């Protein structure tokens with residue numbers, strides 16, 4: 322008898338669970354909506370205004386996915402699996418009822434808190450909240466779908482946070498068709514090595530890059546002048562990356578300031594937004610001291626050949642630290658023709674097919690819009706070749722390399738070796754002359770005197786920060802501002818709010 326009762330309970334609970342799951346996923350059907358609404362309250366927990374979260378100003382309808390996906394980018398405290406953003410999608414402007422949706426989120430780097438040790442004490446982790454928009458799910462929904470896509474481009478997404486709300490504009494993203502490489506720069510904070518930018522732009526252009534997207538927070542006047550110069554030539558698009566706003570007043574004292582508690586993690590957000598902004602077939606995310614080159618020819622040709630019509634969605638390049646002596650900061654660009662190679666580092670970088678990369682991580686792709694795609698290293702190395710490399714028995718020759726010209730080289734083994742990789746696929750002397758002329762043009766023939774003070778001040782400030790879980794996290798932004806303002810008159814981004822909090 323007892324067993325029968327147990328079975329009965331089991332069936333009942335399953336039934337309730339079934340109804341409950343069914344309605345919580347399909348809450349927008351007329352009569353059933355109310356029941357669905359009640360059940361969905363039990364099913365999960367809406368994120369409300371007491372939750373520390375900041376939003377990037379735009380939401381994206383990403384048509385690279387099939388069916389299309391609405392994607393929202395945020396920085397927030399870790400959310401539980403059953404927590405969601407309660408959102409209204411305004412599909413028909415102000416004239417018709419909006420569609421209410423629950424949108425669930427995932428951390429962009431797959432983990433919350435971050436497993437990246439320097440960032441593991443950061444409270445705010447970059448998230449993407451996304452929802453698949455209906456398409457051919459049910460013939461009755463086709464009309465809804467077309468209304469949705471037609472109108473979503475003009476109107477907004479409103480997110481309710483208990484007592485607060487946030488409105489995001491919506492942008493549409495498609496597969497990319499213009500041939501070329503777009504290079505995404507992670508946010509520029511307190512940057513002073515303008516010489517890097519000159520080498521970077523010249524080398525990447527020689528490799529086939531056609532557009533650069535730079536997220537800008539702060540830099541020296543010389544660096545800003547350099548960025549402006551290339552912006553005016555139509556090469557660089559400078560996008561605002563201002564300081565993060567304060568949390569709403571009633572919760573501000575309960576949590577650390579966002580701007581004091583974002584490390585490299587906010588970069589994940591920038592680079593994933595940047596991917597969507599790319600208009601060329603191929604994209605990459607590389608710092609101002611990183612250039613990817615193939616052994617022969619131009620990167621654009623090499624990458625197109627390797628990826629077009631294949632399952633390969635990204636190509637990864639081994640990191641080679643190089644030194645340029647005399648330095649480009651204190652001398653001229655002559656040394657760039659023949660860099661000295663140090664042992665290679667672990668941190669690879671990659672270029673990708675911009676039509677298929679869904680989520681980027683710093684050193685490898687996280688996911689593609691379709692699981693058909695995968696990524697690969699520049700050369701499939703056999704097990705024995707790997708062993709040889711491991712024991713340094715022969716020099717490793719991939720079909721390409723990431724040339725990493727750190728301001729302070731000297732990580733690991735400083736012995737230098739010869740490698741076949743060069744910044745330029747053709748005669749370097751033309752490029753060296755171009756760089757010298759460009760520098761002269763930017764500064765009207767009066768070259769600024771080099772000082773390492775800004776760089777040293779930032780290193781000193783960051784190294785003094787002692788991370789404490791959920792309170793302090795190594796951050797280049799808010800925490801160092803006072804220190805940094807003492808050494809330099811910085812150019813800061815002063816744009817309208819780009820990051821939004823509930824109001």
Ligand SMILES: *[C@@H]1O[C@H](CO)[C@@H](O)[C@H](O)[C@H]1NC(C)=O
Nearest residue numbers: 366367368369370371372483
């Ligand atoms: C807001 O959410 C928190 C948990 O995330 C909950 O404890 C609190 O009661 C909620 N507040 C309101 C007004 O719903």
Ligand SMILES: *[C@@H]1O[C@H](CO)[C@@H](O)[C@H](O)[C@H]1NC(C)=O
Nearest residue numbers: 411413414415416475476477
């Ligand atoms: C909808 O209403 C808001 C204010 O209520 C207004 O700012 C917006 O322009 C309106 N949009 C359209 C398309 O009419």
Ligand SMILES: *[C@@H]1O[C@H](CO)[C@@H](O)[C@H](O)[C@H]1NC(C)=O
Nearest residue numbers: 602625628629630674676677
């Ligand atoms: C990128 O992927 C698309 C598939 O969506 C494919 O048609 C295209 O050829 C690929 N482009 C490159 C450069 O690999």
Ligand SMILES: *[C@@H]1O[C@H](CO)[C@@H](O)[C@H](O)[C@H]1NC(C)=O
Nearest residue numbers: 647651652653654655656757
């Ligand atoms: C570049 O600097 C080196 C030494 O610092 C010098 O020998 C060379 O003449 C310079 N080249 C130009 C083009 O100024």
